[in-house]
Amino acid sequence: MSPRARVALLAVAGLVLLPGAAAVIAGLPPFGSTIAQYGARINAIVPEARHVANMVSAINFDLRGLDTLGEEFMLLAAITGTVVLLRGRRGEGSSERAMRRPGRAVIPRSEAVVLACRVAGPLTALFGLYVVLHATVTPGGGFQGGVILASGTLLIYLGEGYAGWRDAIRSHWLDALEGGGALLFALCGLVPMLTGAAFMQNILPLGTFRDLFSGGLMLVENLGVALAVMGGFTQLFLEFMEETRAADAPEEPGEESA
């Protein structure tokens, strides 16, 4: 189909859907006027009921924790699919060590970059840990903190180069982090059932409001999510980097498409 025909088809489909979309948009509340009842109730009730200050964490890890568990496994499935597709082509024989591709020069890094990364890397990791631990009191949580932790490992790559990074970070550790985090989250749902409580019911003491240790089970779930996100995102980066090297089976794409 020619691009012009595709745009025409899109326009026709848009015209068909337009009345419905216009009706929905007209039915939306004016921007900034009111919030939905559900959100207003959560803001009113949850600080006392769950002893947490961060409502977003309370929704994600307590009120609608089952949804987040599903999301966690969606993340796990997407990363697993990525890894399987990329690693499957390279085969099992690929080594853990980084290899130099023949004919490709290694650009030397300036010492300022190395120093900056050595200083900023641990600090970034520390900040990521802070964000994870303060999930229930400040804007933060396992997802955000996990991404910051993963960027901390990427700073090691920037500073030390790929070979040094691969020496420090093993692929199967990342697998274990990713799967272990998801397992920890699933156990947070299953272990309360052993005590006769409902799935993912908060059986740990809720702690005091505005304290680091508040929210009970939410802290453990955040930790699981942070491990999974950190392992998963670092794993994605590793697999994409491995894809560029292709030392043993060089690929020449037949035709360059712009």
Next chain:
Amino acid sequence: MSAVTSVLPYGVAAWLFGIGLYGIATSRNFIHLVGCLGVCQSATYVLLLGLGYRWGSIAPIFYDHPPGTPAVDPVMQALVLTDIVVGATLTALLLVLTIQAYKRGGSLDPEKLRPMRAGGKSGRDAGSGRVRDA
């Protein structure tokens, strides 16, 4: 507030979605297509955050402000968080599929890729004349 500010966030969301959809429909490159999908997705962030916003209220975190202070809708913020995380990993998965399509077909142009058949004709149809088996 005036009528313009009341409609503006929804207008921005609709514009982002529309322009992303146009990009997807006219795309001749898979990487461009994945990027356009990201633009479409950012429309959902704007829409959700616009739906949950309330003038003169704080983020739904009652640390500095006592509970009971007017706050925006926390449900929408939780949904956006979900959206971002799933979107990031899904983009990675789509880019991997792009790599696979490029390796099989030798092209990133969806027009040039033909359905793969058992006979291994796909490489020739794609114009590269290179047939590889997995």
